[in-house]
Amino acid sequence: MSTAAPSPTEAAPSAASEAILAKLAAAVGEDAYCVTRFRDNIRIFVTPAKLIEVLTALKTKAGCAFLSELGGADYLKYPGRTGPRFEVHYVLRDLDTAGIVVVKAGVDDPDPALPSVYGLWPGCDWMEREVFDMYGIRFEGHPDLRRILMPDEFASFPLRKDYPLRGRGERHNFQRLTREES
């Protein structure tokens, strides 16, 4: 193993990723978001109001044509956290230069809602449905925002931190069939 290779803790974002960031700053200005770096990640934090603007600029002006991943997180009672309770992250890739950035948008109780990115990437359809199913974050403008994994009659959002791991009795709330009846 080469000693010149950086260890994971020292790894820095690639030049391609930094180039995406430079193009984004040129397109929308640096005031629209704030950036942090961790190891080889670039995280772009935006407010929900600026989300579509920043994502559109990343897609059309910074070359990030591919929405690689869309997911949510619940930071309820997270140590030291003061921001909004939920975060939705969008992992964008530039497939030509292999650059990668993560856009994060915070959203808070009650009634968390974000604009849908269906107009930019129709592939976000099921990913947004999953985030809605698991966290209850509504994506306004989504054409078909239904539950995707849990049954339609399921009443909770199971990946929220205040939902117990073993559920609230949903898994045992069925009619019991006996041999006499079946």
Place this chain on the structure above:
Amino acid sequence: MALNPHKGGSDLIVSPSDQPEVPENVFLTTMDSVVSWCRKHSLWPMPFATACCGIELMAVGASRFDLARFGAEVMRFSPRQCDLMIVAGRVAMKMMPVLQRIWLQMPEPKWCISMGACASTGGIFDTYAVVQGIDRFIPVDVYIPGCPPRPEQILRAVMDIQAKVQKGGTTFGNEGLPELRAREKYVLARRDTAAGTGIADERGDEDRFGYRIPGGPSQLGIEETR
């Protein structure tokens, strides 16, 4: 005693004076046991395979382990043609109504094998989405432990089912074994009691799974019926 007038077979016929004479190779039995004997050697399984146990189930059907030796090789994917349901794999709470519906669609008489740790107890998946044992909601005849079970265990379960068919079957249906009927009575009594109260006879699920609900066995059911 008399000499056998027919050619072939033994020369000697033993016929007690108070019993009718029965020719050789003729057996007397009951209709029920003949029907059960036919039934147990032509089980038609319904493979309800939802996870890795299903792969072992395929191995059982294939030539190395050869379920055909027990007359149960005719896997049908329509429940209306089956009489043995093999639930192989974990059952999610979204799948439970489907499982019950398939069970109801199977014609009588019918039997059920709960194959593997997940189908029997939920296994390691003790979460909101996984049913903790299908026997909470449908009747089960034979449980197979293992994760996944060896194919030999599945063959053994089929043999156990065969023994059960022979022992508990009647001409017109599957009445089950006496101990199972007692258990079913508990289930029916359990359903009619209010949530939070228990019936004395019931072997509590909390004892089965080795944990205690605050309040003891008499409080059984609060968590499940809420």
